[in-house]
Amino acid sequence: MQRDYWPTTEWRTREPAALGMDTEKFSELNQLIKTQYSNLNGIVVVHKGYIAFEKYENSFIASDTHHVASVTKSITSALIGIAIDKGYIKSVDEKVLDFFPEYVSVASDIQKRAVTIRQLLTMTAPFPFTWKPGGGAQEPLDRLRRQKDWTKYTLDLLGQKGRMGEFQYCTAGAHLLSVILTRTTGKSAREFANEQLFGPIGMKIIAERQMKSFGLEDVFGKSLKGWIHDPTGNSTGGWGLCLTLRDMARFGFLYLNDGIWEDKQIISTKWHDESITMNANKYGYLWWLHEEDGNYAYMAMGDGGNAIICIPAKDLIVAIASKIVNKPRDIWPLIKNCIIPSVVIR
Template sequence: MQRSDWPTTEWQAGDPAVLNIDAEKLAELDPIIKASYSNIKGIVVVRNGYLVYESYFHGYEPKDRHHVASVTKSILSALIGIAIEERFIKNVDQKVLDFFPDYAPNHTDTQKQAISIRHLLTMTAPYPFEDWHEPLDKMCMQSDWVTYTLDMLGQKGEIGAFKYSTAGAHLLSAILTRSTGKSAREFANEHLFKPIGIEEIPDHDMKAFGFEDLFGNDVRGWVKDPDNNSTGGWGLTLTPRDMARIGLLYLNRGCWDNHQIIPEAWIDESTAMNPNQYGYLWWLREEDGVFSYAALGDGGNVICCIPEKNLVVAIASAFMPNSRDRWTLIKEHISGAVI
């Protein structure tokens, strides 16, 4: 995308007609969201880099930040790519235990020793819990989340099988800090957020580590563990416009206003389709011949990128169990509005 008005400071609104979007179809979004997606707090749609639709609900406004849950994982993926480019980390095949020399695994535990950054990024490291039944509350009760996760890592199962783990993403945050000397929050502010116009994410003062402190409505900035590691799997707060900036950066293969923020090759690797339909902490989808990739967070927090349509959809949502899948909304009412 070659242009002079990158949304580093302000988004430019685009005329849907000029951008080949059916404005009438977009106008149907508000009533549909109110009727069927009641926990959506804010939604931004960007086509060809221009804002074509933006709406807020439940009293929220454009500058309000929202806890985006597991969307945090996809941001962490970007940070690992930047850290490799900056030579803080050698490559994705560097072993996880390289970064924790003070951790002493059982010397017979060869599987743990073989696990690499790539396995954490692709969710292909083994853990002892059942699929989709990770005991996250247990990790949050520990005084040392990293040691707890390292103890779990490599137990049961085999390397290479997909198993979704939030604790594994937290290890990536600790690896980033071990290799750069900065928390993921500090590193992101400097190397990712500031260059694309996202206001500095403040430090969130953790007074306790209960459910409300870690996941509740009062989460601000970026949550951290008792050792000051930014949470790797959740805990970041962003505005929907900020989320859309991340999506636009990815659509433009890591380049922003003639500056390469994330390496092109990293974006390509992160979003390359595979049998697990999961890249480097990004969900992948191919439907009706149209490819998309998305950062997805609990409750329906989404950054969805559809390269073929040069489309980004960013949705911030409140936590609620069994919230409706956002894909139907995106596919039928947003992607379907592109003429």
């Protein structure tokens, strides 16, 4: 797809009508946000490479960063892809335990020894808890944050009574991918992202921040800043990253352009395509997949309604930052009823 500019330094904005969009749909969007989505802190809509709509609520402004929760997983996926492209990791079919030679696996751990990177990426690794659609993951993340060694704790869970190949959403499993990144590249996921992903596409560089404690507020709450790490220095792979809305949109724009940025292939076409190919689980390599009314979308989704939604057929990106609350309202109706129909002229 030809672009007349790249938002590496700064996003350009255009009025929706100039981009062939129905302005009335954005009036409807405004009203829905005010009446039904009180936890929404900001939204950016990009069409044809230009910001067509940008709105902030609850005293937030454009320069503020937001904890994007599980949107972090899709960033981790991109970093695994870059690490494979650069030869740090051979392939997604490498066995997970091969990266942890110090971990002692008993003879009965047949399932555990068979788990691959691919299964962590697709959420089909065996873990001893269940995931319920709409109800979230039933995994002990609060117990995880109280461990001195998150890696050993997660490896201990892996293979216990879970079913190999069955979709089972697991945030702790995504953290293992971050540890694998560090063990193969010699850099934390944060450092690797700054160098190979964030910097090249103009996203804000994430500074190092030492964790003084691992209380609930430090790990999941208001004290969370930058990109948090576990007690042994590994960036959290499944949550814990803070981004501006415009940087969330930059990441979406990279994927909307098949991993290319300013004529440079940041993420290989192969990895890009594998990551977002529709399947029976409607989940790619740490990307949610959705198709409705002929519109295909791939989505980086986080708790509370945090999201980066890419709709290639409409040349659309929607980035949303939200406060994490109990039982948040589904954000898809905003996309389906207001934003997709706003594109009148493709």
